[in-house]
Amino acid sequence: MSNNEIQSRLDFAKKLVEEAGKKALSFFHCINELEIQQKSIQDYVSNADLEVEIFIREHISNRYPDDGIVGEEHENFEGVSGYTWVIDPIDGTTNFLTEIPSWCVVLACVHENETKLGAVYEPCHNELFWGSQGKGAFINDEPMGVSKSKSLNDGSTGVGMNSRTSSRMTVSFIQKLIERGGIFYRNASGALMLSYVASGRLIGYAEPHMNAWDCLAGQLLIKEAGGIIEVQDANEMLKSGGRVIASGPGVFDEILEIANKAYV
Structure with missing residues (x-):
């Protein structure tokens, strides 16, 4: 290469x-x-x-x-x-x-x-x-640069869902996000919402399962824009997909914590 x-x-x-x-x-x-x-x-x-x-x-x-x-x-x-x-x-x-x-x-x-x-x-x-x-x-x-927000109440967090996982996971994530002062955003295009994280329009994004074609490009953009993504092997994502958590550095740990509690 x-x-x-x-x-x-x-x-x-x-x-x-x-x-x-x-x-x-x-x-x-x-x-x-x-x-x-x-x-x-x-x-x-x-x-x-x-x-x-x-x-x-x-x-x-x-x-x-x-x-x-x-x-x-x-x-x-x-x-x-x-x-x-x-x-x-x-x-x-x-x-x-x-x-x-x-x-x-x-x-x-x-x-x-x-x-x-x-x-x-x-x-x-x-x-x-x-x-x-x-x-x-x-x-x-x-x-592009990711949001510099250090609090979930500084902006909106993108939330994805699909029929491959239980809807209760997403409901639980949204509830926990709101309880911490956050706002959720969903536009039914995961790739576009990930791009919005990379451009700083959204402070983060979470979805319990995404296919590779929906997320690989956006995850790269977020990382290159100064953000943090939950690390995955791209080839494994190609085979079976996986969970996606991504945000600016200031809120990643909190979004990850919410996801770990909600996506069970």
Whole structure:
């Protein structure tokens, strides 16, 4: 692995998520024409998700044919280069399908058990969150930094949930957060909320289980923006997902403590 290999993939990823986001946005403006299927409770997929992921996969395969690919909507491709791309074509599909402008296209790249780069593009507001390991994190062309808050009542904490874990865990987390003076925020796009932590809009984020395509990019951005994440092996996350706790340094211990008590 060389810095040039990472930089070329980062430049490629930034351009690709923007192009994919514009493609997704064209579907967003024609919601009534989409074909929609329900995968599980509060988990939907449309032909927009499927086609945007295919678009991303084709571009990766053409540029880096030896790289692996893991995506939410299609079969994994085992590469031989040691690099694996992780795709969520539309994170926040429920928002997307109900015309709420709070969704994003997500792309990360993993090498040797570590996430090396991440790009999250929110087309409705034309915001690109991006970064690479050891090189910082940015929103469009401006450096990002996590919140400097030292108290939970200084800002909002993002809270994620899904049908893979018991809802009582999330209810318990929210209750304990409120009891400590915190405010919870949820917009149904975990990747976007993690990006908001990286940019300082949210002071932290917690979810009992996330899939790799939802969280790897955002976790990298938070770390590069000066935040703290609960450490996980990226390859293990690719296999089965896991718990995600992340925030600025001033509130991480308290959010982790609440999560440890709530997520049981």
